[in-house]
Amino acid sequence: MSLDPEKFEAAVKQEEAYLRKVHPTADDIPGCMSLFDNFLLCHVVNAQVKSLYRYGRMSECSQKLEDFKFCMSNKSLHPEEKRDVWIRRRAEWWATRRLTKSSEDIWDIRTEPLKNYPPSLLENVDPSNAIA
Incomplete structure (x- = not known):
């Protein structure tokens, strides 16, 4: 499936802005050892059973x-450069x-709130059933 380059670049810019806020310094990005730990944890029995149950296949740990x-x-990169390339990749x-x-996608992203939601309580009241 090919992505629209303009939409893709716009989405990347949005994600970069978000990630720069979440990871404001070079110390906030994960280190290589924690990434290696994540790779090893992907292979444990618990992760494999969960993946088998949820998706019907074993965990894919290649990523x-x-x-x-x-x-x-x-x-060998400077910490700020390392942060920049990590943020771009993510x-x-x-x-x-x-x-x-x-x-896993079951909901569409809503860009604006629903009209007249939540409904007013007065809209749902039937005047003929009102208690006098």
């Missing part, structure tokens, strides 16, 4: 390994996730 390898490839991942459909 977690790729995250660890990406972190290791950035070890923003691209989230943008792709947002713009493609998955079996």
Whole structure:
């Protein structure tokens, strides 16, 4: 499935802005050891059984390994540069996730509130049933 480049870049910008707020300093991004731990935890029996129950297949841990390898490839960067490339990578991942459909997507994102919701209590009152 191909993504519209303009929508994708707009989504990446939104995700980058959000991630920069959530991870304001270089110390806030995960370290390589925590990413390696996440990769190892993906292979434990509990995670495999949960994945089998939820999705009907074993856990796919390749993305977690790729995250660890990406972190290791950035070890020589300045901490702020490392944060920037990590944020860009995560923003691209989230943008792709947002713009493609998955079996987990059951709700559409609402951009504005529903009209006349919640309904007024007076709208639902039948005057013929009112207690005098």
